[in-house]
Amino acid sequence: MIELKNIHKVFNKGEANEVTALHDLSLTIQKGEFAVVIGSNGSGKTTLLNIISGAELCSSGQVLINTTDVTRYREYRRSKWIARVFQNPLSGTAPNLSILDNFRLAALRTTSKKLSIGINDTFKKQVREKIASLGMGLENKIEQPMGTLSGGQRQALTLLMSVMDNTEILLLDEPTAALDPKSSAVVMQIADTLVKQYNLTAVLITHNLKDAHQYGTRLIQMGEGKITRDLNTTEKTKLQLPEMFAWFA
Amino acid sequence: MEFYITAIMLGLCLSSMSLGIFISMKIFNIPDITTDGSYTLGAVLTAILLTAHWPAFAIIPLVMAAGAVAGSLTALIHTRLKIDALLAGILVMTGLYSINLIVLGRSNVPLINVSTIFSYFHLFTNQTYSDALVAILFIALIASLVTYLLKTDFGIAMRATGDSPSMTRSLGVNTNTMKIIGLAIANSLTALSGYLVAQYQNFTDINMGIGIVITGLGSVLIGDALISWLKIRTIGWQLLVILCGSVIFQLVLAVTLSVGVDPNLLKLVTAIFVLLIVSIPRLKLNLRQ
Numbered sequence: 250m251i252e253l254k255n256i257h258k259v260f261n262k263g264e265a266n267e268v269t270a271l272h273d274l275s276l277t278i279q280k281g282e283f284a285v286v287i288g289s290n291g292s293g294k295t296t297l298l299n300i301i302s303g304a305e306l307c308s309s310g311q312v313l314i315n316t317t318d319v320t321r322y323r324e325y326r327r328s329k330w331i332a333r334v335f336q337n338p339l340s341g342t343a344p345n346l347s348i349l350d351n352f353r354l355a356a357l358r359t360t361s362k363k364l365s366i367g368i369n370d371t372f373k374k375q376v377r378e379k380i381a382s383l384g385m386g387l388e389n390k391i392e393q394p395m396g397t398l399s400g401g402q403r404q405a406l407t408l409l410m411s412v413m414d415n416t417e418i419l420l421l422d423e424p425t426a427a428l429d430p431k432s433s434a435v436v437m438q439i440a441d442t443l444v445k446q447y448n449l450t451a452v453l454i455t456h457n458l459k460d461a462h463q464y465g466t467r468l469i470q471m472g473e474g475k476i477t478r479d480l481n482t483t484e485k486t487k488l489q490l491p492e493m494f495a496w497f498a
Numbered sequence: 499m500e501f502y503i504t505a506i507m508l509g510l511c512l513s514s515m516s517l518g519i520f521i522s523m524k525i526f527n528i529p530d531i532t533t534d535g536s537y538t539l540g541a542v543l544t545a546i547l548l549t550a551h552w553p554a555f556a557i558i559p560l561v562m563a564a565g566a567v568a569g570s571l572t573a574l575i576h577t578r579l580k581i582d583a584l585l586a587g588i589l590v591m592t593g594l595y596s597i598n599l600i601v602l603g604r605s606n607v608p609l610i611n612v613s614t615i616f617s618y619f620h621l622f623t624n625q626t627y628s629d630a631l632v633a634i635l636f637i638a639l640i641a642s643l644v645t646y647l648l649k650t651d652f653g654i655a656m657r658a659t660g661d662s663p664s665m666t667r668s669l670g671v672n673t674n675t676m677k678i679i680g681l682a683i684a685n686s687l688t689a690l691s692g693y694l695v696a697q698y699q700n701f702t703d704i705n706m707g708i709g710i711v712i713t714g715l716g717s718v719l720i721g722d723a724l725i726s727w728l729k730i731r732t733i734g735w736q737l738l739v740i741l742c743g744s745v746i747f748q749l750v751l752a753v754t755l756s757v758g759v760d761p762n763l764l765k766l767v768t769a770i771f772v773l774l775i776v777s778i779p780r781l782k783l784n785l786r787q
Binding site for chain 2: 302304323324325326328329331332333335339340341342343344345346347350351353354355357358359360363364365366367368392394
């Protein structure tokens with residue numbers, strides 16, 4: 250469960266270019282909920298996600314994960330609960346490391362990285378099986394550097410990496426923005442499957458209204474650092490796509 | 499022949515530094531100039547402790563710890579005060595010059611009539627070969643340890659830190675701490691080169707570190723060119739090639755001197771040589787476009 254209480258986020262405070270990205274925002278996302286966040290550029294979506302992940306700390310307010318106050322926790326300390334997929338496929342993976350190394354690190358997200366060699370045959374087999382489930386034929390390329398793969402393949406693997414270790418919360422920041430329509434569909438399918446399979450609490454930011462309509466159990470629209478619409482599962486199911494388009498007209 | 503063996507020996511002694519620069523530059527993507535200072539620091543401590551009749555092996559942990567402190571200092575200035583890594587390195591290097599001078603007491607200390615790591619062993623009738631074997635075994639040990647380190651889970655986190663900081667942080671790694679540890683390791687390896695070279699050439703000079711970072715960079719660049727040319731992916735082999743890069747670098751310098759280049763021009767030749775290594779791939783690229 251994610252709880253945000255009266256979050257303010259101000260950038261460049263006291264300077265001429267001061268921006269209030271989030272304005273007294275409160276939001277509770279229950280365990281197992283898949284919240285989709287939409288909104289025009291500059292509405293504060295990405296800042297919201299960064300506040301949850303700890304990449305940015307809020308100016309005032311409180312962030313709780315499962316009743317633990319994590320407001321001052323930096324990103325690497327919140328990784329105990331949170332896995333993240335970035336907009337840029339390059340940000341979520343290490344290009345010069347092999348697929349196997351990337352997965353090894355992901356498998357240790359919530360624990361310490363010890364001075365012992367953790368990649369053995371059992372681990373390799375486990376990674377191969379996981380990757381085979383994608384049906385992309387990448388299971389025989391695990392020794393290859395991640396950078397040799399396409400953006401879609403890398404995003405798919407990043408998603409898979411997010412469930413290598415105990416995950417409660419999955420943050421998806423426009424994961425398909427850099428992908429072609431076909432890869433986008435594949436990546437969204439994988440994300441949806443994983444969220445259901447592992448009963449994850451997920452937050453997806455997207456500009457694709459069709460995706461926002463199709464996926465998720467809750468729909469949140471943001472504008473000027475505030476939540477302007479918040480639809481629960483019943484309301485979201487009833488919602489028609491043209492109606493959503495009208496919100497942005 | 500003797501001439502080339504000297505070059506190879508120097509290359510071997512300096513290859514520990516090349517490993518250090520490989521870690522800071524290639525793994526962490528940090529241009530670390532602390533090298534000049536930590537290399538001399540290693541040599542200075544070696545001279546002082548050897549003349550105080552410490553056994554050569556007992557000095558090793560101290561030399562490594564001193565290098566590690568120098569490296570962590572640069573990393574701390576870089577990460578905590580958010581100062582550019584290049585500037586942080588220059589600051590620490592400059593400060594170290596005075597510290598080295600104070601510790602050494604004068605600008606040059608000869609190491610004659612002291613037992614060095616090389617003089618312990620008389621494995622062949624020709625001492626040159628014995629020295630070479632000692633250097634090879636020493637470097638092999640260091641390289642194996644670094645290889646092991648980089649293969650561990652901790653090592654993967656180290657390698658990921660320079661490669662994709664955002665991903666590394668989201669996977670629960672404090673990248674700032676990682677940089678501090680990384681530069682500490684890099685500079686303790688550099689200090690070890692100072693330790694070896696001082697004993698090999700039988701003196702420590704306060705100025706021996708000036709421009710040494712260029713030698714290290716050149717060695718790593720030669721190694722790196724070979725790595726991408728031969729498409730080497732295993733970390734152990736990559737380190738081995740970096741070691742070779744260090745020896746090749748010294749051999750090229752030796753050849754340059756042997757064809758009659760004025761030794762006063764050595765630093766200039768070194769700089770031009772490194773410039774060539776860096777620019778050749780780019781020149782080729784330009785031609786193709």
